[in-house]
Amino acid sequence: GESVGLHLPTLSVQEGDNSIINCAYSNSASDYFIWYKQESGKGPQFIIDIRSNMDKRQGQRVTVLLNKTVKHLSLQIAATQPGDSAVYFCAETLSSGTYKYIFGTGTRLKVLA
């Protein structure tokens, strides 16, 4: 599959541990955020989203936290599994606008057995 970046920050986590992936977004006016997961050879896949009127949202094994003060997002994965190994991207957009996303550079998550 394609390589999404030789110089991506990499997070190595032991299987079963929790993972925290961070993202700094660029536009203080952005009010909608998404986390995507990209496995090797595949397109990005939606994980979870959050609107700016929230600071936390939970899904199945995943939690997204939003800190608008410092323009920071984090994705928490509970009980990390080998299948979670992938590159994770955050994306921001203006909900009132054009539906265009600005994607972050990505973080590679490696799950160690």
Add this chain to the structure above:
Amino acid sequence: DARVTQTPRHKVTEMGQEVTMRCQPILGHNTVFWYRQTMMQGLELLAYFRNRAPLDDSGMPKDRFSAEMPDATLATLKIQPSEPRDSAVYFCASGSRLAGGLLSYEQYFGPGTRLTVT
């Protein structure tokens, strides 16, 4: 299981040749996006369409790239002439502003076309 499909999955061509990439969005989705992904630049939006009309192609080199939606089931991205710097993975994504009566911003990505220009 509705999916975005893209063809070809891989394309190797020589500099100067025309390249056409195709995308079939998910049936019923009214918004289609073209992205390019490279190691250096990450994921970049090239163009997007809503209801088949181009809304924004500011991310696309106009002199060589063109994007169209001949009908609701087909989006194309053409490069003519291709150059080595165009080598990348090109993704198509589709979405629907209204999904189940609610505004939705989720984009569904296809598997990508890996383009290599030599």
